[in-house]
Amino acid sequence: xxxxxxxxxxxxxxENESFKNWVINQEDSAFWEDFATRNTKNAQxxxxxxxxxxxxxxxNIKGKSEKEIISAYEELNLQKNKEKRQFFTxxxxxxxxxxxxxxxxxxxxIYFDKSNIAEEFKSVILESNSKSxxxxxxxxxxxxxxxxxxxxxxxxxxxxxxxxxxxxxxNDKREVFLTGEAFxxxxxxxxxxxxxxxxxVVTRVYGTSFRVIAYEGQENVEVMVKTGKVxxxxxxIGGKLDPSNSLINDEITLLPNQAARFLKKESSFEKxxxxxxxxxxxxxxxxxxxxxxxFDDIPVAQIFKTIxxxxxxxxxxxxxxxxxxxxxxxxxxxxxPEKMKIICLAIGNNTNYEMFGNNIKITTDGCN
Amino acid sequence: xxxxxxxxxxLNDLLLWKDIISGDxxxxxxxxxxxxxxxxRFGNFYFRDKDLVEDSIHDVFxxxxxxxxxxxxxxxxxxxxxxxxxxxxxxxxKISRRIFTIHEEQYNPExxxxxxxxxxxxxxxxxxIQQLNHLINQLSPKQKEIIYLRYFENLSLExxxxxxxxxxxxxxxxxxxxxxxxxxxxxxx
Numbered sequence: 149x150x151x152x153x154x155x156x157x158x159x160x161x162x163e164n165e166s167f168k169n170w171v172i173n174q175e176d177s178a179f180w181e182d183f184a185t186r187n188t189k190n191a192q193x194x195x196x197x198x199x200x201x202x203x204x205x206x207x208n209i210k211g212k213s214e215k216e217i218i219s220a221y222e223e224l225n226l227q228k229n230k231e232k233r234q235f236f237t238x239x240x241x242x243x244x245x246x247x248x249x250x251x252x253x254x255x256x257x258i259y260f261d262k263s264n265i266a267e268e269f270k271s272v273i274l275e276s277n278s279k280s281x282x283x284x285x286x287x288x289x290x291x292x293x294x295x296x297x298x299x300x301x302x303x304x305x306x307x308x309x310x311x312x313x314x315x316x317x318x319n320d321k322r323e324v325f326l327t328g329e330a331f332x333x334x335x336x337x338x339x340x341x342x343x344x345x346x347x348x349v350v351t352r353v354y355g356t357s358f359r360v361i362a363y364e365g366q367e368n369v370e371v372m373v374k375t376g377k378v379x380x381x382x383x384x385i386g387g388k389l390d391p392s393n394s395l396i397n398d399e400i401t402l403l404p405n406q407a408a409r410f411l412k413k414e415s416s417f418e419k420x421x422x423x424x425x426x427x428x429x430x431x432x433x434x435x436x437x438x439x440x441x442x443f444d445d446i447p448v449a450q451i452f453k454t455i456x457x458x459x460x461x462x463x464x465x466x467x468x469x470x471x472x473x474x475x476x477x478x479x480x481x482x483x484x485p486e487k488m489k490i491i492c493l494a495i496g497n498n499t500n501y502e503m504f505g506n507n508i509k510i511t512t513d514g515c516n
Numbered sequence: 517x518x519x520x521x522x523x524x525x526x527l528n529d530l531l532l533w534k535d536i537i538s539g540d541x542x543x544x545x546x547x548x549x550x551x552x553x554x555x556x557r558f559g560n561f562y563f564r565d566k567d568l569v570e571d572s573i574h575d576v577f578x579x580x581x582x583x584x585x586x587x588x589x590x591x592x593x594x595x596x597x598x599x600x601x602x603x604x605x606x607x608x609x610k611i612s613r614r615i616f617t618i619h620e621e622q623y624n625p626e627x628x629x630x631x632x633x634x635x636x637x638x639x640x641x642x643x644x645i646q647q648l649n650h651l652i653n654q655l656s657p658k659q660k661e662i663i664y665l666r667y668f669e670n671l672s673l674e675x676x677x678x679x680x681x682x683x684x685x686x687x688x689x690x691x692x693x694x695x696x697x698x699x700x701x702x703x704x705x
Contacts, residue, residue, distance in 0.1 A: 163666075209557040
């Protein structure tokens with residue numbers, strides 16, 4: 149700042165940050181002391197302005213302590229969530245009324261037979277089926293199958309598993325239904341939480357990667373988290389498909405490298421804190437959880453190989469053109485389509501990808 | 517450098533604001549905690565009713581969360597918060613007016629002073645400051661408000677015009693007139 153060449157008046161001084169800093173915090177003192185002693189006009193202006201600033205900053209208004217502010221926020225938080233819950237309950241009531249009108253007998257049977265949780269869950273699927281027309285995908289192969297959802301999330305469906313999902317996520321949430329085992333990489337969208345319904349367990353996320361194991365006939369349901377934050381809870385008995393209800397239920401929050409097991413018999417959760425310390429769960433993890441997608445100056449061919457192995461897909465690319473391509477990138481916690489997009493962007497030169505089922509085709513002009 | 521510091525501050529607020537609009541609770545909490553005390557101080561300076569001030573801050577943030585998807589993504593966050601807060605307090609006062617009569621002085625902000633002795637060099641200076649404090653308290657409510665916002669809160673004239681709900685030129689004139697009052701009275705002889 150060219151302070152020297154300006155004629156400083158009272159108002160200039162009191163509005164100058166550096167001047168204020170000098171008065172209040174004794175900073176920049178060399179400059180201002182020198183300035184004040186140059187001539188009597190300066191000295192007077194500086195002294196007046198100094199007194200003015202001191203006077204303003206001697207206002208005594210006590211703020212609240214940090215603790216008080218935190219409790220004020222808690223109070224606000226409580227109310228803000230209460231209003232949200234009321235809203236959901238209302239919607240739920242309307243939906244419920246419509247459904248009872250439609251499926252009267254059938255539904256009331258399930259509704260009152262509260263002991264039969266499995267039936268309950270089936271009805272949940274049925275309900276959703278009839279509402280939105282879900283796509284049902286069953287993996288009969290021996291290798292995992294990749295499914296890309298309309299929001300860009302990817303699901304790695306294990307053999308003998310079934311995923312039901314809508315062709316497009318409408319409404320304010322993303323809901324899918326799983327029987328068997330799958331690894332999810334959910335694209336981030338705080339406005340549309342992602343729900344996985346598997347037997348009696350609801351898993352709610354906003355954008356993360358995790359695995360759900362819920363085979364029919366298997367004793368327990370397991371949820372394991374790789375990245376991000378996941379919340380699991382029971383599907384409320386008699387409550388139908390209402391995530392906001394399950395929020396009130398005992399809900400467990402899982403952080404990366406944590407897992408929860410739902411014991412069907414006892415109808416309760418068992419939280420296994422550290423995956424890496426639990427051998428039983430360790431063996432269940434597939435390549436994808438153990439692998440890091442942090443690439444540091446790695447040939448693209450090798451990155452493709454890693455992706456091929458992890459997702460059990462085939463990537464077709466012009467090998468000769470991409471021989472000299474090296475990339476440094478972090479692809480952890482990103483759904484497959486996004487991973488491909490980032491790689492293509494990083495390579496540049498008209499690089500694009502297309503995905504057909506388990507095959508990806510790359511077109512490119514090569515590397516710089 | 518200081519100007520940049522202020523810009524970064526505004527930019528940070530704007531980032532929080534945009535996250536709030538897309539439904540991020542953590543940013544919402546951050547903004548609340550960041551501005552709680554400055555709104556609280558401003559409120560107590562202006563209205564002196566602690567309960568009213570606390571309730572109003574609560575209401576403003578509750579409404580922000582409730583209507584987050586309809587919020588304007590490009591605002592001066594601090595000025596916007598202050599002006600919402602002030603409107604909310606007045607609204608609450610009007611409602612309670614049906615029951616109680618509001619005393620004039622509740623609108624008249626009052627500066628309370630407590631001078632930190634370390635900053636004052638000598639008795640002569642202390643006396644001067646006291647004189648000035650007295651003078652500040654003689655100002656009209658609007659003049660007090662502008663002094664508070666401009667010099668204590670360090671807000672720009674543009675932001676002040678939003679908060680005080682008067683146009684930019686009027687803010688400039690008001691500030692100029694107010695400062696002129698001080699200029700002579702603080703002159704060192």
